[in-house]
Amino acid sequence: MKTRRPEGSPVVPAAKPTAKAQASTAAPAPAAATPAPAASFGAAASAPKTDLEGASHGYTSPTQVSCPFSAEEKAALSKKIPCPALAGMFNAGMLKVEKDGTVKIPDLDRALSQLGPDAVTRKVLTNGADNTDSVKGSFNLFKLNGSNLDHTGSTGIRQNGVHPERFDLLMSFSKDGQRLTAKDLANAGEHFAKEDPGLRGRLTQLAELSIVMQVFGRRAPDGSRYFTKEDAKQLFVDGQIPSSWQPPAVPGKVHVTDVLGGAALGLFRQLINGQ
């Protein structure tokens, strides 16, 4: 089973909470239980407060691909994309998409290469995309909900529509209410895995949450990665690459092995490629 969440709920505007979302937003908020860490993140401490109403404008690629959609169509269609990174690339004008949602694998690879993953990581990701339907060499960006990449244990923010209340739940794992650190994300991942158990989902979610932090996270003075609340909101709710993000000076430096141990890597590849 790929997901325990209802499928086909309305996409635009954001659907009312799923049964699961309703149940789980009542989960105790760990943020309240843990004191805020010392202000060790420099600039992040002065990050602006987030206005969760309305979409903000994220990163825009200086080299726009051709796009067959109006701004309104793009905004509506991006709500059909469960992956924050794919939605971000689509909205930034990095990902070439045909009117029916078809994305050619080399175009996906090109867009991913601008984000920073190395060739092996891109191969894992593009193989996963190519295996989501029977057409070789492409996948449909707007038909990923319910595909074989749809899995248990995700945050549910962008699953079958956009659910801002699930973002509130994600942010409840922030120890200071303003930033999400790698530890906060790991704690959130544990919670989502318990909500919606499944080994495959747990592992894939772990990989996704690690990669998303590696690719889009800000770097703290101590070298660790984090998101401000606004970064996370832009990415997960608005489906935009955070406006704080800058293309890596040297692309191809994010490796799957940076985020997963060797054993998990083997299993992850089997799961992604063995469809």
Ligand code: HEM
């Ligand atoms: C750098 C590249 C990528 C990053 C950082 C990334 C990150 C993520 C993250 C963090 C999630 C979890 C969202 C959540 O739990 O709310 C996710 C979900 C998803 N991603 Fe990606 N992703 C990337 C590339 C891709 C590619 C190439 C595909 C291929 C089609 C893909 C397909 C999906 C799908 C289908 C989901 C939804 C899974 C579910 O909710 O069950 N992603 N991604």
